[in-house]
Amino acid sequence: MPKEQTCGIWKALGTCWNEPGTGSRILDTKSVLTRLVMVSRTIEMVLGEGVPMSFHSLVWKEMRRRPVHSLTALLIVALGVSALVAVESVITSSEQNVASQMQQLGANILILPEGVTLQDYHAADAHGKSLPEEYVTRIMLAQLVGVEELAPKLSVPVEVGGASTMLTGILPRTEFYKKSAWQSVDLLTADLGESAVGRKHEGCGGRSCQIATADKTDIGSYATTRIVHELDMNAALIGADLAKSQHIKQGQTIQILGARLKVAGVLPATGTSDDGRVLAHLHRVQELADTGPIVNVIEVMGCCEEAAGGLVGELDELLPDARVVTIAHIVQTQVTVNRLMNQLSYVIFGILMLIGGASIASVMFANVAERKRELGTLMALGATPSMVSRLILMKASAVGLIGGICGMGLGLAAAFAIGPQLLGVATSVSLNAVIIGMIAALTVALVASYPPARKAAHLDPCLCFQDA
Amino acid sequence: MLRIESIHKDYPRGRSVVRALHPTSMTASKGELIAIVGPSGSGKSTLLSMIGGMLSPTSGRIVFEGKSLYEISVTQRSRLRNDQIGFLFQSFNLVPYLTAVENVQLPMTFYGSDRVSQRNEARRLLEEFGLAGRLDHKPTELSAGQQQRVALARTLAIRPNLILADEPTGNLDPESRDMVIRTLHDLCDEGRTTILVTHDETVSASAHRVLRIREGHTSAASPNRSCGAA
Amino acid sequence: MRYLFCLIAAVSFAPASSIIAGTTEQVETAAESGKYTYVMFYRSNDDATQRMARAVQSHVAEVGDRTTWVTVNVHDRREAPLVKRFDASRIPLPAVFGVAPNGAVTGVFREKVNEEQLHMAILTPMYSDMVKGLQSQRIAVVCMMPDADAPIPTGVKALQQNPAFEGKLHQVRACASDSSEAEFFRRMHVDPDLDAPVVLVFAPPGTHVGTFEATVSGQELAQALHRSGKCNCSKCQRNRRAASGKR
Numbered sequence: 039m040p041k042e043q044t045c046g047i048w049k050a051l052g053t054c055w056n057e058p059g060t061g062s063r064i065l066d067t068k069s070v071l072t073r074l075v076m077v078s079r080t081i082e083m084v085l086g087e088g089v090p091m092s093f094h095s096l097v098w099k100e101m102r103r104r105p106v107h108s109l110t111a112l113l114i115v116a117l118g119v120s121a122l123v124a125v126e127s128v129i130t131s132s133e134q135n136v137a138s139q140m141q142q143l144g145a146n147i148l149i150l151p152e153g154v155t156l157q158d159y160h161a162a163d164a165h166g167k168s169l170p171e172e173y174v175t176r177i178m179l180a181q182l183v184g185v186e187e188l189a190p191k192l193s194v195p196v197e198v199g200g201a202s203t204m205l206t207g208i209l210p211r212t213e214f215y216k217k218s219a220w221q222s223v224d225l226l227t228a229d230l231g232e233s234a235v236g237r238k239h240e241g242c243g244g245r246s247c248q249i250a251t252a253d254k255t256d257i258g259s260y261a262t263t264r265i266v267h268e269l270d271m272n273a274a275l276i277g278a279d280l281a282k283s284q285h286i287k288q289g290q291t292i293q294i295l296g297a298r299l300k301v302a303g304v305l306p307a308t309g310t311s312d313d314g315r316v317l318a319h320l321h322r323v324q325e326l327a328d329t330g331p332i333v334n335v336i337e338v339m340g341c342c343e344e345a346a347g348g349l350v351g352e353l354d355e356l357l358p359d360a361r362v363v364t365i366a367h368i369v370q371t372q373v374t375v376n377r378l379m380n381q382l383s384y385v386i387f388g389i390l391m392l393i394g395g396a397s398i399a400s401v402m403f404a405n406v407a408e409r410k411r412e413l414g415t416l417m418a419l420g421a422t423p424s425m426v427s428r429l430i431l432m433k434a435s436a437v438g439l440i441g442g443i444c445g446m447g448l449g450l451a452a453a454f455a456i457g458p459q460l461l462g463v464a465t466s467v468s469l470n471a472v473i474i475g476m477i478a479a480l481t482v483a484l485v486a487s488y489p490p491a492r493k494a495a496h497l498d499p500c501l502c503f504q505d506a
Numbered sequence: 507m508l509r510i511e512s513i514h515k516d517y518p519r520g521r522s523v524v525r526a527l528h529p530t531s532m533t534a535s536k537g538e539l540i541a542i543v544g545p546s547g548s549g550k551s552t553l554l555s556m557i558g559g560m561l562s563p564t565s566g567r568i569v570f571e572g573k574s575l576y577e578i579s580v581t582q583r584s585r586l587r588n589d590q591i592g593f594l595f596q597s598f599n600l601v602p603y604l605t606a607v608e609n610v611q612l613p614m615t616f617y618g619s620d621r622v623s624q625r626n627e628a629r630r631l632l633e634e635f636g637l638a639g640r641l642d643h644k645p646t647e648l649s650a651g652q653q654q655r656v657a658l659a660r661t662l663a664i665r666p667n668l669i670l671a672d673e674p675t676g677n678l679d680p681e682s683r684d685m686v687i688r689t690l691h692d693l694c695d696e697g698r699t700t701i702l703v704t705h706d707e708t709v710s711a712s713a714h715r716v717l718r719i720r721e722g723h724t725s726a727a728s729p730n731r732s733c734g735a736a
Numbered sequence: 737m738r739y740l741f742c743l744i745a746a747v748s749f750a751p752a753s754s755i756i757a758g759t760t761e762q763v764e765t766a767a768e769s770g771k772y773t774y775v776m777f778y779r780s781n782d783d784a785t786q787r788m789a790r791a792v793q794s795h796v797a798e799v800g801d802r803t804t805w806v807t808v809n810v811h812d813r814r815e816a817p818l819v820k821r822f823d824a825s826r827i828p829l830p831a832v833f834g835v836a837p838n839g840a841v842t843g844v845f846r847e848k849v850n851e852e853q854l855h856m857a858i859l860t861p862m863y864s865d866m867v868k869g870l871q872s873q874r875i876a877v878v879c880m881m882p883d884a885d886a887p888i889p890t891g892v893k894a895l896q897q898n899p900a901f902e903g904k905l906h907q908v909r910a911c912a913s914d915s916s917e918a919e920f921f922r923r924m925h926v927d928p929d930l931d932a933p934v935v936l937v938f939a940p941p942g943t944h945v946g947t948f949e950a951t952v953s954g955q956e957l958a959q960a961l962h963r964s965g966k967c968n969c970s971k972c973q974r975n976r977r978a979a980s981g982k983r
Contacts, residue, residue: 175826215941219870222842226867500551
């Protein structure tokens with residue numbers, strides 16, 4: 039590319055401004071429009087004027103002359119693609135999130151107060167209803183086959199350093215060890231073959247070992263296991279995001295609900311709502327919030343999926359006043375919702391593509407009608423009918439392609455903006471939606487412009503004459 | 507060079523047929539300038555379109571450079587037009603979104619690939635027509651005379667053997683008109699054949715032969731004067 | 737003591753609010769005199785509470801020389817230390833705890849209890865010692881000896897000297913010749929007619945790691961512990977970390 043053109047591009051982008059001492063000047067708002075026009079001219083220069091004109095550059099030049107004509111069609115295509123890409127990206131992220139939850143979190147059963155409907159695992163404690171904490175002991179003492187760990191939770195809204203957040207009470211493993219040790223005699227009897235109490239689930243490793251190992255006592259393990267081994271009554275764990283926004287460090291003391299809690303650790307980021315929470319000992323939270331011995335949810339870690347399936351019935355029987363749901367059920371609900379959203383996004387995409395297609399066809403028909411004399415002249419000068427129809431199809435492809443790219447950009451921007459806000463998931467790109475969106479946009483543009491292209495190819499070249 | 511053998515053109519209109527051009531025969535030799543004259547709607551443009559390979563006659567043949575125009579494929583005909591037939595229009599028919607040099611370059615881009623030489627050739631032609639300072643101007647930025655000079659340059663860009671002109675001086679001032687007539691005669695002198703449709707008596711008077719059309723009927727092309735005497 | 741028993745038996749059928757205080761001291765006193773205590777927690781004097789009280793009362797009446805029982809209303813502030821010790825406000829009530837003289841909890845029964853269950857909560861001194869060890873989160877190494885003079889198996893000694901298990905073992909020694917431990921032998925499925933010691937290893941909260949002959953080596957015991965997954969030696973910790981890393 040000639041040097042002057044290269045510089046033209048940089049100039050247009052505002053990074054090669056010819057001002058002494060300023061290598062790269064920051065764009066000011068005043069000149070944004072001017073720069074856009076310059077970028078457009080630079081592209082034109084690259085495509086058409088800087089190098090000798092080609093047949094293909096006719097399309098770009100013609101589009102530049104009548105930008106508004108194609109804009110509506112382009113906008114509709116862009117909206118269709120953006121709807122698809124945004125929804126699909128959020129769905130993909132949501133599915134990945136669910137999958138990673140399934141993989142990372144041990145809990146496979148949730149016990150909720152009656153009447154609580156739940157679609158998000160991480161919102162299991164954010165419904166404002168409660169269960170008596172004795173349910174936890176009841177489950178433990180029942181020695182149900184396959185129960186490995188229990189994680190009751192109670193969340194109350196609090197302020198930390200002026201920021202609103204949730205204080206979540208969790209019960210450390212040592213509390214359970216203490217209670218399950220009350221049943222040592224039963225368990226010994228069972229293990230020595232005299233009783234059915236404390237049976238292991240076939241194929242599972244049996245109940246958790248009660249010896250504190252280094253991997254269990256690492257406070258950061260909460261991020262993946264949702265269980266802490268030990269937690270002092272005056273200790274708090276801080277989610278990664280909250281620690282970052284409030285500049286809270288390990289060892290620091292924070293004031294919550296009138297009490298001073300020492301930060302025992304900052305949890306690694308999980309990409310979930312846990313990142314913005316404060317965790318403390320459940321009994322301390324109950325005391326500070328003056329709630330009495332209640333919890334919002336009890337997470338049950340069954341030793342395996344199979345055991346979890348069987349446990350639901352037993353838990354239902356044990357806790358008739360509670361709602362017992364499996365994570366698989368929640369995942370299924372989420373998958374159903376996702377599937378619905380997925381179908382909806384395709385319906386919206388389809389409708390917008392249809393409208394976009396109709397719009398492209400209409401724009402192209404109007405374009406052909408408006409350019410009759412020009413197209414006739416091209417034919418008189420030697421362009422074949424197929425060349426003329428190619429001009430129309432190329433223009434439509436450009437509309438589809440640019441619309442698709444704009445839609446992809448819009449969709450991804452929307453997904454990255456609304457994904458974490460609405461659904462609390464970190465968005466990742468749905469490559470499928472991007473590919474499908476782009477291919478569909480291009481196909482719709484080509485199919486919709488085929489009739490006008492055919493019409494253009496069959497134009498009477500005599501139209502170029504004055505008498506015609 | 508060009509032989510028209512008893513062509514006529516009918517257009518269907520409802521259940522009846524309208525004859526736009528009655529059987530016509532004529533020949534055009536190399537370097538000849540033939541004027542077609544007649545009132546509006548008499549069939550001049552129909553004849554010119556058929557000679558240009560853009561409108562097939564209902565019957566008859568047009569043989570150009572040994573090839574029967576309507577017995578070859580559409581693509582071959584387009585290629586032949588691009589190679590050997592130049593058009594000049596009353597309204598110039600320049601592509602409005604292209605610059606002068608791009609308009610001249612346009613017919614060369616359909617089949618050619620050496621774009622640099624195409625551009626250089628376009629520049630050279632425009633410079634010859636005194637438009638060196640208007641190369642990158644769009645048609646709307648040019649006067650009528652300048653536009654017709656660009657159109658002339660575009661016609662000549664493919665070095666045609668046959669030039670078909672439809673009222674080429676219709677929208678021009680006397681000075682520009684003279685320039686166009688002079689150029690066409692120069693082209694005749696170079697051995698190119700020109701057939702032009704005109705209302706302008708001055709223009710038709712300068713042609714070698716004049717073919718008159720009235721309501722689709724042609725009278726024999728009468729010899730006018732010798733070539734190059736414009 | 738008989739007076740106390742009668743008093744408690746009487747109040748168990750009275751409205752809950754009238755139950756007397758001072759049970760913390762009673763549990764301590766019972767422990768000092770080598771008796772088992774059944775501590776029954778309740779919220780209200782409902783049918784379940786009365787049924788449970790009757791069952792406990794009937795059992796205590798049968799084995800009164802070795803046991804005593806107390807009732808505790810979890811709402812009674814004066815009983816707060818006992819309620820806190822057993823976290824009774826957070827357990828399904830009524831519930832009864834069997835507490836050995838050494839403080840080990842030998843049984844917890846919620847909502848209903850029967851004679852057999854209460855009976856099972858009475859342990860021999862060595863058995864309750866072993867349970868106390870398990871409840872202190874240590875590995876119980878039980879040596880069932882033919883008589884008091886028999887030497888501790890060398891394998892057990894070697895295991896105790898293994899630095900990886902330092903502070904993590906709780907050794908219990910029971911003699912077949914000691915008639916008070918006959919029940920312990922029976923429950924451990926060890927024939928008291930022993931020629932040589934038998935070693936049993938348990939991990940908290942109550943997992944039977946294995947039963948070994950006297951000739952077992954320290955290494956074999958360590959290996960059994962490693963295999964059971966209940967071991968906390970540095971090697972097992974490393975392996976567990978590696979396994980959780982892979983996961």
